[in-house]
Amino acid sequence: MNWKERIILILLAALNFTHILDFMILMPLGNYLMPYFDLSPKQFSILVSAYTISAAVSGFGAAFFVDRYDRKKVLLYAYMGFLIGTIACGLAPTFITLFIARTVAGLFGGLIGAQVLSIVADSFPYERRGAAMGAIMSAFALASTFGVPFALYLANLISWHAPFLLVGILGIVLIPLLIRYLPNMTGHIQPEGAERHSKWSVITNVFADRRQYTALLFSGLIMFGHFSIIPFINPFMEFNVGFSKNITPLIYLVGGVAAFFASNILGRLSDIHGKVFIFMICTFSALPMVFVITNLPPLEAYIPVLILFGLWFSVATGRGVTSSAMITSVVNPEHRGSFQSFNSSLQQLGSGLAALVAGFIVTKDPESGKLIHYNWVGYMSIVTLLFCVYLGYTNFRHLEKDKLAIAKP
Template identity: 60%
Template sequence: MRSDKKIILFLLAALNFTHILDFMIMMPLGNYLMPYFSIDPREFTYLVGAYTISAAISGFGAAFFVDRFDRKKLLIIAYSGFLLGTLACGLAPSFILLLAARLLAGLFGGLIAAQVLSIISDLFVYEERGKAMGAVMSAFAVASTLGVPFALYLSNLISWHAPFILVAVLGLILIPLLMRYIPVMDAHVRNREEGGKALEALSQVLRSRQQMLALLFSALIMMGHFLIIPFINPFMEYNLGFSRSQTPMIYLVGGIASFFAANILGRVADRFGKLPVFTICVLLSLFFVFSLTHLSPIPFVFVLLMFAAWFILSTGRGVTAQAMISNVVKPEQRGSFMSFNSSLQQVGTTIASVAAGQIVIQGKEGQILRYGWLGYGSILILLIALLLARYLFGKTERKQ
């Protein structure tokens, strides 16, 4: 891989780190925000869902114009707006203002993921895309390994406001580097037919059964994953009795495992096929989904080992899924399609988060009840996604 591409991957991974950290930190803050604002689990999921539904709307709207512009410019604009919303979260004094700030962050954040994936897909051929996707998506692991535990530490040391302010500061440092090192990305504009209509992007998706199913597949993957995530921290503290100083270790250990998984499984998928690696990761993950949502008090070391395995398999699912999805469109349509993809992912995350808040209830002593129901739902959704992937991408894999 050329050095210039390595620099671009590093910068996109750093951008992804701040973007993902902003989203991830909201979920383990549940046991901070619920008592701080005197809100219940349902209201807490509104904070999680506010970002995702706003991002879904902006991602859908962006799909009608993104392929008409330089991907670099759109990325910088979206990232700047996202950082403004994140800073507003860090300064929010009330539940309503925090909710509004999450909506603002999501409005711009919904544009980021599609541009990152489109840039990677434009720069790397399909045979190398698993490695490239793995490198950038390893930012999720770094956010889990370093970002979330440190953010929770800041929350304990200062307040829950501190992590959001940290993300905004890191992002401001990153913007000049993005502007300098990421090249102009407008080849898709030059190759695009003149006079295209605004609704052409949507009509192209609606005319393609493969693209519509790929978007459904993407939403299902996010639903299956995020159905159980919002209440991991409250469940660990209120049900199993682990302290707030212990639970950040879950993200530390899981993040380390994910970092290596993203890079290793991406390379393995390039060599042996994305679909086989995806299939194995999904099937093995079902055991851990069931186990983690039905845990009884056990030594914390076993909890860490189980979460490490689950993080590895979840990362393998995500890397291979996005690599397969990126291959269903031509480069000149990729920005629009990836915007639809990002939008549907946010919709899936929103549905999962809101559904989780409606299903679980708090007991008299604060314990999270019906968490196991979320595990059953996650397993069912992931199995449906697996069947859809086998049907949708089987022929694509055989052609490689």
């Protein structure tokens, strides 16, 4: 990997860090926001889904035009709009204004993930894409390791507004570096005089190819299965398991450290042994952990729980790295931006629906304050991820063999 490729990955990983931290931080703030605004689990899930569903809408709309423009410019405009929405979250005085600000952040944030993945896919061939995706996905681990615990520390020290302002400040510092060092990405744009396809062709291209629409379903369901349990982890750990607000940030610290190493190691292993193989190992390993996490009884000892979350973060990250690399392989570069916008839209929709469904399943005991039926959400997650294993194996195993055969000299 040359120095230009390293700079691209470092910048995109830094951008991804702020983007993912903003997306992640609302969920562990549940045990701050629910008492602050006197929210029910259903109301909190609606707040969480405001970002993801608006991101799904904008990602779907972007698919119709995004491949006609420089990916760098699209990324920068989307990132600046996202930062405006995030800073507005940090200044929001009421539940309604916070809901509106999250919606605005989601409208722009829905464009970011697709552009990041498209730039990586355009810059790295399939045989090296697992390692590149691992580097980008390590931003998730860093957000969990350093971002979320520090953001929760600021929430304890100042208020829940502080984490959003932190993300906004970091993003403002990053923008000049992106402008200066990220290269223009125009190789996918059709030259002047080339035949222009109808704007509706982005949909017809997807539904004309079974691999593409199955990959989108696969992507959305992975997010649904994963994010079903995410929004209520922190409230469950405090209200049900009995951990204090000083302990729950350690879940993200330990999990993030584990995920940081796992994203890079499993990304490289997927390049050697195959993305589908590593994906299946990670997914099957995660299922019993989901069962245990969502059925934890009240505990005093937290070290075993931290180990459990470290293992779960690791395999969940490996699943994300491998599935992202697999999904990018089903489409040609000239259509990749539009496809990734659809993909991002389905991912956001999957995670938003997961939060909404979980919010309708989970209830709060009015006397004890404990969450009820969280284990049901865990069962739903397990069934969904098992179906994802089936989709992943049937849709990508032959494609991966073809790609690896072409890559060999």
